[in-house]
Amino acid sequence: MTTAERAEVELANRQGRLHPSQRGQVLDGTFWLAAVLAAAGLVTAVALPVTSLETRFGAGLAAASLVAALGPAVPILALACWLAFVCGRRLADVREGRLVAITGWTHDFGRQRPDRAYPIVLRTRLSKGLNEQYFLVAGGKEFRLYRLSGLRERIQAERNNTVYLTPRSKLLINVLPA
Incomplete structure (x- = not known):
């Protein structure tokens, strides 16, 4: 995705809309x-x-x-x-084509368990093969962050981020710095 296309997608998401290029994420x-x-x-x-x-x-x-x-x-x-x-x-x-935005401070707990509920939480778990798996918890739902999606690299811990979800099916669409 080029820089211009990424800016267009981010603008649509910030306006609470699903960009046409993101329809494939919902209809996967x-x-x-x-x-x-x-x-x-x-x-x-x-x-x-x-x-x-x-x-x-x-x-x-x-x-x-x-x-x-x-x-x-x-x-x-x-x-x-x-x-x-x-x-x-x-x-x-x-x-x-609407999106739900959850904005809040993003806490990175690593491998520790959170002590209470936070708006956005990053967690890491070890799988059976001792590979690290990354998870994002937002809106009461946990999402696995796959390496190929590139979302893990864009989330900036210990600062405000905005998580964009679809309203009905609660699918993670994008994460942007607030």
């Missing part, structure tokens, strides 16, 4: 996987009872056989509805 691979699974679950929840009723029971259908045919479809339909709800929240975040 997780979104598309959930969308495909929701569609497949809906098709399966409809097709499973229909094929089961036609082949197994024929025209004479009793009440017990209806329950037996619908039994496997209900959990699949519930899961598909939940995945569709999650996808709908992300789509609404992109459609509205």
